[in-house]
Amino acid sequence: MGFDHEASTSGLHLVLGLSLTATTTPSTKPHQDHHHHHFCVVKPSPTKPNSPNGPSLTLGLSGDTCHLAKQVPNNSKVYCEDPLDMSRQTSPHSVVSSFSTGRVVKRERDLSFEEVEAEAEAEADERVSSRVSDEEEDGTNARKKLRLTKEQSALLEESFKQHSTLNPKQKQALARQLNLRPRQVEVWFQNRRARTKLKQTEVDCEFLKKCCETLTDENRRLKKELQELKALKLAQPLYMPMPAATLTMCPSCERLGGVSDNASNKSPFSMAPKTHFYNPFANPSAAC
DNA sequence: GGGGCAAATCGGCTTACATCA
């Protein structure tokens, strides 16, 4: 785990990144998790909960961070995990489409072919407005909650480990294998994904809390260091105190030395663990 | 009776595909 701080000297943007190595590997079914996140968090794929790479998180304070978009192999669409962006992508057509496809269609899709047929017959016999009222009246077809057996659960779990989403063929096969309706298998996978995501969110939350604590400590330390620097400056007005890690000035020739290319490329935040001050008498410059 | 878990439902969104002007 590491922290990457990046601050623009121009003050145009500020990005705070918390990363645990790359875990942005797209899941087997890519367009999961493209929904609403109020900050850009790249999470480990739910399909690979035991990924050796661990989670990767990025907090973005600049607009750039929400370019953490995902490539979606199926359709090559790019999603940004931002509710506003998502709403912008929503075409008026899709809204119309949603309204145009009514609950009847949805219900048909939710049921197996036989059930749809049976229900159509029932509806032809007596015009009932809803299934609920139907069940309430006769009580024979009351909604019974399925309890999966251990074997069924185990098989579903095993299948979920392999792929967190099912294509229609897999769904059918699994349903046949479990003696369930495809819809039940589908619902189980949906709920299972939801639980996985919830769990992952909790883990992310804990991780962010720890990050916050660490950054608070770091902030406190830096403030303290700044105070020390100010105090030293007041005490020794003839010499400009410099962190030895960044600048080394020869007191005799006043040339700068000891600033390597690597050091110049470092982030302003990547400082030595413990700052120490230049002692002109103890450290004569090698450049002289 | 109340809480937790999980199955099921609902409404919304996105995408692919078909049709038509």
Place this chain on the structure above:
DNA sequence: GGTGATGTAAGCCGATTTGCC
């Protein structure tokens, strides 16, 4: 034939309801 607009179907999601332990 190519293109854009529109409708439909399907799949997934988050939120919620509901039944069971």
